[in-house]
Amino acid sequence: MERDMFPVKENFEDMEQKERQAFGKLILKKWTYIRDSWMKALKKHKDQKQVAHRPNLQDFIYIMSRCHS
Known part of the structure; x- marks a missing residue:
């Protein structure tokens, strides 16, 4: 890369x-x-993305109760 290509000062x-x-x-x-x-x-973006896809405990309990019915 040429030295004068991107002069900072x-x-x-x-x-x-x-x-x-x-x-x-x-x-x-x-x-x-x-x-x-x-x-x-x-x-922060990555953490928010992971939290959005993580099922919460109540969703899990509901799904499990429907499976055992």
């Missing part, structure tokens, strides 16, 4: 080493937040 090459490191930490922090938020939302 236009003057990154001209920045001092400490400025680059600080900028890198900022980007990493933002990326971590986005990733964690995405994983949390994905897990």
Whole structure:
């Protein structure tokens, strides 16, 4: 992949080493937040989906009572 294909900061090459490191930490922090938020939302969606398909105890009792009749 070409280096200039997705520029994050236009003057990154001209920045001092400490400025680059600080900028890198900022980007990493933002990326971590986005990733964690995405994983949390994905897990919540998955959990809600599993709960929706899980029969509750009363449904089970009703079904079992109909089978033994």
